[in-house]
Amino acid sequence: MVDRVAGWEGVQTVVDAGAGSGRFCIAAARRLPQAHIVAVERSPRMLELLRGNLCAKGLTNRVTVVEGDFRSAVVPRSGRTVYIGNPPFVRHHDIEPEWKDWYRSGMHALGIQASQLAGLHAHFLLRIVQGLQPGDRFCLVAAAEWLDNGYGSALRSLLTSTQTHLRGLWVAPPREPVFPDALVSAAVFEAECTTDTGSAHLGVLGARTFATMRTLPVAELASAKRWTELCQPQAPTSAAGIEVGDLFRVIRGQVTGLNTAWVLPSESALLPAALTLPAVTRAREIIDGTVSAPGALQRLKRVVNLPHELDTVAPDVRPLVDVFLGHARAQGAASGYVARQRRHWHALDLRPPPAAFVSYMGRRPPVFCLNPYAVSYLNIAHGLYPRTPVAQSTLERILTYLNAHTGLYSGRVYGGGLAKFEPSDVARLRIPPEALAERA
Numbered sequence: 001m002v003d004r005v006a007g008w009e010g011v012q013t014v015v016d017a018g019a020g021s022g023r024f025c026i027a028a029a030r031r032l033p034q035a036h037i038v039a040v041e042r043s044p045r046m047l048e049l050l051r052g053n054l055c056a057k058g059l060t061n062r063v064t065v066v067e068g069d070f071r072s073a074v075v076p077r078s079g080r081t082v083y084i085g086n087p088p089f090v091r092h093h094d095i096e097p098e099w100k101d102w103y104r105s106g107m108h109a110l111g112i113q114a115s116q117l118a119g120l121h122a123h124f125l126l127r128i129v130q131g132l133q134p135g136d137r138f139c140l141v142a143a144a145e146w147l148d149n150g151y152g153s154a155l156r157s158l159l160t161s162t163q164t165h166l167r168g169l170w171v172a173p174p175r176e177p178v179f180p181d182a183l184v185s186a187a188v189f190e191a192e193c194t195t196d197t198g199s200a201h202l203g204v205l206g207a208r209t210f211a212t213m214r215t216l217p218v219a220e221l222a223s224a225k226r227w228t229e230l231c232q233p234q235a236p237t238s239a240a241g242i243e244v245g246d247l248f249r250v251i252r253g254q255v256t257g258l259n260t261a262w263v264l265p266s267e268s269a270l271l272p273a274a275l276t277l278p279a280v281t282r283a284r285e286i287i288d289g290t291v292s293a294p295g296a297l298q299r300l301k302r303v304v305n306l307p308h309e310l311d312t313v314a315p316d317v318r319p320l321v322d323v324f325l326g327h328a329r330a331q332g333a334a335s336g337y338v339a340r341q342r343r344h345w346h347a348l349d350l351r352p353p354p355a356a357f358v359s360y361m362g363r364r365p366p367v368f369c370l371n372p373y374a375v376s377y378l379n380i381a382h383g384l385y386p387r388t389p390v391a392q393s394t395l396e397r398i399l400t401y402l403n404a405h406t407g408l409y410s411g412r413v414y415g416g417g418l419a420k421f422e423p424s425d426v427a428r429l430r431i432p433p434e435a436l437a438e439r440a
């Protein structure tokens with residue numbers, strides 16, 4: 001990143017936003033001997049480290065240290081200024097309401113509607129953009145989630161619809177430990193303050209390389225809802241066809257609140273089979289095909305499915321139910337948060353069998369599979385419910401297509417390569433016309 005900044009013409013001031021121990025400002029002071037370097041840091045402990053490091057490297061006179069909150073600090077600048085750094089990753093839960101208001105109104109002033117869910121790195125980005133003058137630029141590394149998620153849409157607008165235009169975006173492969181202490185993927189991105197909308201390089205970050213996979217006009221990026229997949233080597237899927245959500249409702253599986261109480265072995269004497277349902281209770285049963293293989297009903301566990309009105313249970317069975325509920329209560333099954341949200345703590349309201357399942361979390365793309373034995377499911381999977389009847393052969397073709405073509409990046413990928421597909425991510429997957437058409 002410092003090499004990139006050093007390659008930009010006429011840089012007179014370099015600002016390290018959230019300087020920490022000084023990694024960036026020290027490298028910048030050495031690589032850009034003509035530039036004035038400013039380091040902004042709020043934490044007294046980090047300031048001590050920063051000053052110590054600057055002193056040890058003989059750079060005290062080269063770097064101006066500004067103590068305070070970057071969002072309100074007065075940063076001395078002259079001439080063409082660039083911002084570099086690794087803004088703090090603090091989630092919105094830990095941000096004070098006044099600063100959330102500051103963020104929302106600052107974005108509003110730029111014509112952007114912003115979410116309260118934005119983390120501190122988004123606040124830093126806003127502050128940087130507020131201070132930019134024509135010709136200024138920045139190059140930052142941050143968690144990559146804003147490229148695809150809800151609160152990130154404000155940042156994506158910021159970099160495409162104001163006078164700050166994205167020029168480069170490189171996403172680290174999920175297993176690249178850019179932030180080894182956090183379960184997030186990283187992205188480096190740079191932008192320029194200019195009226196020229198221009199284009200941005202999109203690609204993948206290597207150890208010390210910025211590999212561009214494609215260059216897209218910023219205007220085109222403005223209309224793209226998710227950016228990570230645009231950075232990947234393989235071409236993004238075409239816009240032809242229809243979305244999974246047009247054909248199916250994608251419904252998250254049921255949460256029990258306490259599986260040890262509600263999930264029983266496939267053969268259990270605790271309750272009669274009529275008061276339990278066979279269900280997928282582990283993602284592995286979808287991934288390894290257990291759920292759709294012969295013998296599924298013997299191998300899958302059963303989840304207790306009691307009626308709301310216990311008076312409707314047959315009198316000869318009722319004592320068994322009471323004993324079971326006594327055990328469940330003793331385990332805490334009645335008092336947990338989930339149980340307290342239910343109309344009756346003992347009635348789980350398991351979902352009716354969907355036509356198909358999709359696993360949604362793992363170090364691999366999701367797996368789609370049929371549900372030939374009409375079993376229910378817990379929240380380790382999403383269920384696909386056809387909006388209108390779908391022929392079995394069409395359903396099979398769709399699932400085969402989705403299994404072959406769904407990449408990790410259609411979901412949200414966390415550091416370490418963990419991918420998560422919310423129902424809305426699954427609903428957005430596209431199925432091309434050829435995957436739907438009956439083969440001759």
Ligand SMILES: C[S@@+](CC[C@H](N)C(=O)[O-])C[C@H]1O[C@@H](n2cnc3c(N)ncnc32)[C@H](O)[C@@H]1O
Pocket residue numbers: 017018019020021022023024040041042043046068069070071085086087088089120
């Ligand atoms: C992710 S660390 C990056 C440190 C350093 N740039 C590096 O890459 O090693 C972010 C730094 O921002 C500082 N910080 C957090 N909130 C801040 C704020 N509101 N204003 C200024 N600095 C802040 C933290 O103390 C921390 O040192």
